[in-house]
Amino acid sequence: MNWNKLQDNAQLAQIKQESAEQPVLIFKHSTRCSISSTALSRLERNWSDSVGIKPYYLDLISYRSVSGEVAETFGVDHQSPQVLLIQNGECIYDASHFEISFDELKQQVVTV
Known part of the structure; x- marks a missing residue:
């Protein structure tokens, strides 16, 4: 899995x-x-690039202001850990804690 770092608003x-x-x-x-x-x-173990999702990693301890901007920009409540699936500029799915599942992310991409 090749993470892209999210470090700037x-x-x-x-x-x-x-x-x-x-x-x-x-x-x-x-x-x-x-x-x-x-x-x-769990996400990294189950990840497959074949689904075509581009992954970004945000260290919210180091980049707390960016985390706040993510929540505001995409209209979601801040959680940690949290995944947001963005498509066509909008957050179409988010999950936190043990609800984070690669299988669920795959299903969201297929249905859009």
């Missing part, structure tokens, strides 16, 4: 543009939380 405009071409995943990770580490590990 300006990248959110780029993500919106990219999501017109392919679905984009944002994974908001707390490096201080064991649940977040477990969710990240």
Whole structure:
């Protein structure tokens, strides 16, 4: 799995543009939380690039302001850990904690 790092608010405009071409995943990770580490590990173990989702990783401890901007930009409540699936500039799916599942993400892409 090749993560793209999300470290700057300006990248959110780029993500919106990219999501017109392919679905984009944002994974908001707390490096201080064991649940977040477990969710990240499960996602990485089950990941397949063949689905065509471009993954972004946000270390929300280091980039807390970016995490807040993600929540505001895409109209979701902040959670940690959290995944957001962005397509055509909009968040079409989000999940947090142990609800984070690659199989569920795949299903969301197929149905759109």
